[in-house]
Every structure is written in structure tokens, then in C-alpha cells.
Amino acid sequence: MKLVAIYIPRQVLTHIFGENHNGQTINLGGKYIYTLEEDSNKKAYLKERKENPKFIENFWLNNIPLISAIVGENGTGKTTILNSLRDSYSFCKFIYETGNSEEYLINDDAEINEIIYYSSFFNINSSDSENGNFRDLSKYQMMIDDTEYENLDLTTLLELHNSENLKRWIKFIELKNLSGLLEKMALPTFEKIKIKIHTIHIDHHDTSYRFRPFFEELKIRIKKERTQREQAELDRLNLTKREEIRESKATKRIKLELEIISRVILKTQNILENSGNKYLEEGYIKNDYSEESKEFLNQPNTKEAFYWFLENSYIKLSENSKEIYFPVNEIKNLIETLLSSLPEAKDIENWTEFETNFQQALEIIKAYENFLLAFKQNFTYDKKVLISFSPAKNLSSGEKGLYDLFSVLNDLNYRIENNIHKNYSIFNKREEVTDNLLILLDEADLGFHPEWKKKYVNIIQQIIPFIFKKKSIQIIITTHDPLTLSDFPNNNIVYLLKNDNRTEVLDYDSKYRPTKTFGANISDLLAESFFVNDGLIGDFAKEKIEKTIEWINNNIESKIRNTDTFSKELEYHKRVISIIDEPIIKIKLSEMISELEDDNDFQKQILNDEIKFLTKKRDYLK
Template identity: 55%
Template structure:
């Protein structure tokens, strides 16, 4: 097991961050040792290392070996520095520590670990920079993966992406101990799911010649069966008036059931089409059955006819080769599972959509995943979205962000376990997965409620150790939040400060972090200038200070003060609303000196309360 302890950026390699012809920059991440590099004309080497006095063995939870942060002013280059850990520029030198021996080794890339990158931003410029050990789980890459084969408008693509996100959320909620974790951070747990079934237009004609007539006939059969069964149900209920029929929704479940069947049949056809034309002549049915065969015509029910086809259809490349059958069980199971969980007609408003409970949604999701995965070995791994999932609860952006963060890593685990991680997004990844994970979270706490930010570091440790219990995990984050930063020892933080148009690594010896006061963290760690109040409040307070100072100078010069009652009242009202006690008290003193009054907030409250009492007494007298 290893730990990435330091990275050295060679001279002049990041001029847009550190300035033209900058010196080499060393970033120590808080490992057991602090490293000092030296760079000659032809070589970079570790000049010395010393014990990190703040390092504590087993400090982080379970199998997390190190947690580090990169912080600083806006626009200082935090995300660019984080990118160095995933793009493995030739200009960088990486130092790894062996967790057992404490020996270190130098490498010129980060290939020793699988690098998992997450960002809630749409970082379009980052796509295409991956190497084989890098997995981009960020918002933009996931959206590409969810929608890249669809040619819809942006709104529809976003809906598809949100639906795929929900599927990931459901899988995460199902995982071990997730419910307890979600309750601990007060994250809403939804228990009702809305499902929409998509329809695919078949634009290609690459399915086997012998299969095509069957798929065409299935659609014809569904339309005929729909008409027949609906009329039978209306007759049974003795409904003849159009208004009564509409109000009853009596046939909605029949139509929805047949739409489910129809769209799954078309999905299977689309998978066969997507497989390409290599099976044009190689598709067969037992005993050379056709759509005119009595055995097929005996099935008046479309579902039975389709199941009969599945049982008899196969692909065979040559007469001697092995027969390849369609995933019959998985196709049937998906159909039966969805139909089993369809609500009653009175609960159905649209025959392409329906709502189910959480456990039913999970059952449908599992059968759908089994259906998709069953095709991947012999046919196409088709990613067109058949089922769209939506929660029956309105989540805030922060709540969605938390679910996204947790679920994308849980989904990556699912992909590893099912051997489809090499087809994650449009990039090919190496087959083998390392036992070491370097997780990069670029402002992963963006949009979180302050209460969640307090729990952020503690929670992500629980989540990642739960999802990847057999991995050696190292995490590097960027953040703008002092509540998050208060969980890091000082030597685990890289402080970037800006001076003019360049950045530099700030000496962290005097900066407070672990368990520090939030105001100190804002001031020291994020280099906030001109105090810690908002600019608007600061401007208003400065305006009243300047105004009262100018009047005080006139008063000291024995000049007449031309101040209206409205302006005096405005000054007093502004002083009243200031919640910082020291600033407020100083302004009260200035106010009293200027107007020769003994004004204080307590006096004002007493006067208001006395007047209120007087008015109540007057009201009582009038009522009597």
C-alpha cells in the first residue's frame, strides 16, 4: 500500500499560475514526512526529508491513508493544481511513501493509483485529458455517458441525465448502512418514484432478415390486442358514454401494460440493430419457423407470442459454431417485473408513465440492469434510456449535490464489479483496477447547507470506506468553506495566495486550521481582505461613519449643523440593525457625542416598551 506524499512542479512549467520563469514548487500533502526537492539542469531529486510533526498514524477513518486540501483566493489556480494529480504532466515529480516500510520512491506520473475525479461543475475543457488510470466522474462526463447516443434537445437530454442520476441514487440508498448515514446528515429520503417508459424509433435495418417480420408483427398484434382488450373491459363495466369512459380511467392499465410490452420489444429490436449487420444471415428460429407457422399463429396474446419467439430464436455464425441465444430470462423478467408493479387504472393518468414505491422501483431497476447487462457479451451494450426515474420529492440543489457525490462513486463500484468500467464515458480505460484509489474532489461541497459542510469530511470518509472497503484510499479536495477546512491539520493543507497576476505557495506556519475558529479560517486560510463582513454592509457602515465624522468636525469648529430629523433618524435606524456589538457601540458613542444625547439600544427598547404599554392602556380604556 502506498501514499502520495508530495509533488514537485518543475521550474517555469506553470507560468499562468506562478508567473514567468517561476522557481520549482513543492506541495507536501501531509504524509509522514515533509520533502525538499532540488532541481538541476537534467534532474529532479529529493534533497532531504524530515518528520511531519503533525502526522498521526491511523488519524483518518478505516482504510483512508491521507486526506489533504488545496485552498486559497478566488482565481488563484486551485483546480489547475488539482488537475496535476490526474493529468500527470511530464513537468511533475511524484513522491510515494510505502505505508509499511516508510521508504519513498520517485515517479514522473500518478499511475500507481487509480485516480477518480469528481466535480459538480460542467468542466467541459477537462474532457479528453484522461490517461488510462483516470476515471472522470464529474458532472459533464456523466452527462455525456448518460446521453451521448441520444439526439434530443438540451431540455430532454437534461431530463435523461436526471433520470440516470436518480437510478444511481436508488442504488446508493439500497447499499449497506446508507439509510443511517442519510438520516445522520438530515438528507431527505424519498419513498415514491415516478417512472416513464421511452420509445425508440428504429432508423437502421441491421437486424437479422429472419427476425424482422416477427418484430413488425408484434407491433401489429399489440395495436389489435389493445383495441380488443379495452373494448372487453368497457363491455364488462357496461360503460358506453365517452364522458363515463374518460372519468373512469377503466382501460388505462390495459393500455399502459401493452405500452410497456411494446417498448421493451422495440428496445430488444434496437439492441439487435445496434449490434450491427454481422448477424444479417446468421439469425435463425428452431425448425425454420416463420410468422406464418401454426405454432406462432396459435398465440393470440402478444406477450405469449413474443416469449415463444425468444424461446426459439438464436444466432449461429456457422453450422458448427455454438448457438447464441437471446437473454430470454432477463427479457421476460423485466416485462413481468414492470407489469407486476403497475398501479391500478384509477391511479394512472398517462399510459407511458406510472408511480411506484421505493422497493418496487428498486426491483424494476434491478431487473432493468440485469436486462441491459445480459446483452453485453454477445450483442451490443446499448445505452439508450428505456426507463426514466424521477423522485416524488423536491430536492434542493445542495441535496441533489450530496446524492450525486455519493451515488457516482457507488455506481463506479457497480461498474467494476460488472466489468463495464472500461466503457465509462467515451474513453477507454485500462482493464485492471488498482488497490490504491486517489480521489480528487473539486469543490465537492458546493451548494451544501452549512450543517452539511460541518459534516462533509466526516461523511465522505464514511461513504468512501463503505463503498470501497478493500481499497487503500487517499483524498484531495478543493474548497472555499472554512467549516470544511477546520477538519484538516495545517500541514495537510496547501495554501495558495495571489500577488498581482501570479500565485505562490503561502507559508502555513502561522495559519490556523484544525478545530480553529471559523473567522480565523476565513481570514487566514482564504486570505479574505478588508474584514469579514459583506461589502454592502461595510459600505453602509462606512458611509454613516464618514457622515458623522464630518458633522463632528463642524461641531468642533462651532459651526451650525444643518441636519434634518429624517437624516438623524436614518443614522439611528442603521445603528439599530448592526449586529456586531463592538461596531455598534462605537457608533452609538459617536452618535451621542454628535447630538448630545444619551442614546443606547437598551434606552430605545425601554422607550418603545413604555410607549407600547401606554397605547395598550389607551385601547383598554376605549374598549371599556
């Protein structure tokens, strides 16, 4: 089932369509073209349904029934139309076509689909724009989710958000059988990943009473162990001078190892805190052991003491209830995976961060996710950041944009499959999801290199179904780019025209509607589909050329010239002509300006340069 049209009733979006506007039927390119109207009671009804002559069944790839585009000038309401699919715009009517495209359904809401909105912009949407089937993957919402709504400075928030982004990138890159598509996109991968271990500041209000002394004792043991191990290492290396000790990296690995252990312990306790006060009296230690028991004190180091505590502690809600244990294996695996990934002491610059290769980073990510998921059922799914990731190389904005787009979709699919989608943001999500996805890509091609814009529509058809396997996927995009639009049949495009400060949706039979898009010339697309007026060059270049033309014409017509300035002005305008790269304009202006001189050397030079350019181009084609 696919969404083929949206009806916006009259006088409900006056800021877009103007005061007292009529109802707007927005067709997305289904098998039929629909026209809805309203009766005197403002009840919408189907006025007309006629066959779309340019519709092609199974035109798109990989279980995608329909892809549509919305284009128009800035301020015409492209994003507003996307917003019409959210709950706060329930005044709309939605027209769906069933699998065989012969039947249709008019619905009051968009609940038939799971709706996913993606934008690379920092749009701040209000909470009432979310509902049970809508998932906001915009830049702002992702940053809020990634940082767990912590009250931190902007630099720290961006660091944590970028870290979560990189985790998503790595998981996306590691999707099975994806490598061929990545090669087609020519996206870079990373040889080195920087791992940073964050401290977690917690209160002690909701930790079980019997557990608190053990956590306090573990903190004390960490400090003692660090002092002992560092001194032993300095003695082994015979380092006694303050300068030698300061410059040596010998103790940094020890500090880093113990920081990892310490901060995983803090993270575990923080999960207890975030689980609420339901386990205050219900925490128990086997055999009534205490923090002073020899079995605990005789553990050889802090890590083993922590493991001992995990194995001997449990939650029991009542005398007859089952015992709830910590996810010991997942906690151990996280610590051991981190410790096994540490480089040699000589390669450690900081005792809170280190570099790993791509495979090690992926193993850490998986261990960390398993750690978090293991607590979900009996405790809580805690997103406070313990480990952050950053690439050891810089990426262009376009590379980041492509990774962001596909990796957030992949991450959402992971959350849905693991039944943690309801906690994806601050909003409540419905318990179950459908197999129909409607993905809204709001200028997701922004910042892409032209070569990637050429591939954009083709790539999203291949990768998005690769991520959401066995789903029916419909896509609506907004764009300002003619390369992107050249992949769309004309009837799959919604054109919005700004006219006297109000937006007009151009019907298929409108004389103002562009008629050529699919495989069309880029210049034609710019001029028609994006309503670019007054030529297809930049206004600055256009103004410079027009001033040169004006100067030439004035001096051709004038019998009197200022001899003091004429030579300088002539040389200036000849230089302007020489840098123009449109050959017809360039040659014509060189011909015109040569009329002001006794010779035509400048015109000859321009013609010779053009001949050289064309000869070089011909030789290249050979």
C-alpha cells in the first residue's frame, strides 16, 4: 500500500497558501491522479480520479513502490507538506493505493505507515509534531537523543553527538554484503579510531543499601592499586628523577587500564541509580558477605573484586520470587574487550583515550551495546555516554552527510529489531511497527559533491531496502538540485510556485508546470523545475558582464572619450572578458571591444585560446 496523494483542506495553511485558500490536492505519482474537494459541511470527497498516463508499474528498485520529490523556491512550504504527515496536522486526508493499484483508500491519518523523517538541518520541532508512528531523525533530535538531554556545554554536546555518529557509521559499514555498494559510492573507511572513556558522575540515592559499601570499597581499591602498580613499574625501570617520571609513558597504560575498570563500575552503578528506588531493600549478597569479608578482600585486584561482587550479588523482590542477577558475562566482556584493545605503553598519549583499528572499534561497540541491552529487561536501558568514538581522519561535509543518512536509518532498524524503539527519543512510540515505511528525506543531498548527487537517487534505492529488509518502502524527498531531480519522472514531482507571497501547487495541466525532468538537460531543469529567473549564471558574474557590455556600447556610441581613464578602463574590461568561460559570450564581447581599438589582436587572442581549448578537448576524447 502506497501513499499517492495528500489533501489539505481549505483555509488551514494560510501562511503557505494564502488567506481563504482553496483545498489543495497534492499528487505524488501513483497510478491515478486524484482531485478532492469539500462540500458545504467541509467534508472532503473524491471529485475525480483519472489515470496517470506516465505511471509505470515496478519502475523503482528493490520493493520500493513509489519515490516522489517536492521542489520549489525557499519558503514555498516543502517542509510544511512533509509536516502534514505528522499528528498535529491530522486535518489532512491521505489517499492510498493498494498493492494492485486499482483500489484506493481515503484515510484521516497516516498511521498506515511507519514514518521516518530525516534532515541534516538543525530544525527544532515541537514535541506535538511527534506521534506513535513518527520517528524524527533530524540533526537536532539525534543530538538530543545522543547526549541523553544532559546539561552540558555545546562543545561537549557536539563531541558526544559526533561520537555516537561514528558508532553508527562503523556499524553501517560492517553490514554484511555492503562493501560493493560502498565502493560504488566511493566513501572512505577508517583505519584508526580514537576511543575515549568518559567518567560518570552519579548520586547514591537509588543504589541498593547492601550494594553501596561494595561500590565505595571498589573506589578505594582502585586508588590503592594505581599507587602500588605505578610505583612497582617505576622501580622496575629504575626511574627516580621527577623529570624522568613525568616524561615516561610507563604508567599511562596502568592508569588507562584502571580508569576503564573504574568507569565501567561507575556505569554499572549508574544503571542501578537510573532503575529507580525499586531495589533499595531488595539487593542481597550471597552468604551475607560484606565488604569486610575475606572472600572479597582477598581478591588479587580491583577487577577481580568487582567480578566477585557481580557473581555474588542479586535482587530478590519477595521471598518466593526469582533471583535477578547482574549480566555478569556482558559486563566482563566489555571490560576485557576494552583492555585487550589497548596499545603498547609507548603508543598511549592520554590515560583516558587510545587508538584502535577498525575491527577492534567494532568489537568494542558490539560489547558495549550487548552490555547496555543486557540490563534492559530487569534494570534500565541507560544511554549516558561511557565510551565515545572519533575518526583518526577528517571527512568532507558530503562524506559525513552520506554516512549520517544511511547510518541513522540502520541504527533505527537495529533499535526496532531489538525492541528498544520506544525509547528512541523522549516521545512515546507505539509498541508494534508495520511493514510499510514512508521515509521523508528533507534536502538530504545538501552538501553532496555533484558526482554523489548524480548517484543519490540510485543509491538510496539500493541501500535503504538493504537496511530495512522485507519492508515496503516509499520515499519522499525535497531537493534544490537538478542532478537529483533528473532521476524523477515528471508526474512524481510536486511543484510549488511562489506567486504574490502565496504558494501554488501546480497541477499536472498547469501551463506553469515544467514538463521535462527525467533524464533532462541540467540547464533546462534549473531554468524550469527550480524556477530560476533571469539566466543561469550567478548574479555577480551577470552584473560584471552587463557592466562591460554597457561600457563597450557607451564608448562605441560616444565621440568623446576621457583619454586619461579610457586606456585603464579598456584594459580592465578586456581582463573581465578574458576570464569569461562561456565561449559565445566571450567571443562576441571580444569582437565588440575590438571595435574600440585600431587592431584586432585581442579578438585573435581570444579565438586562439578557444581553439586551443577545443583542440585539447578533442584530443582528450580521442
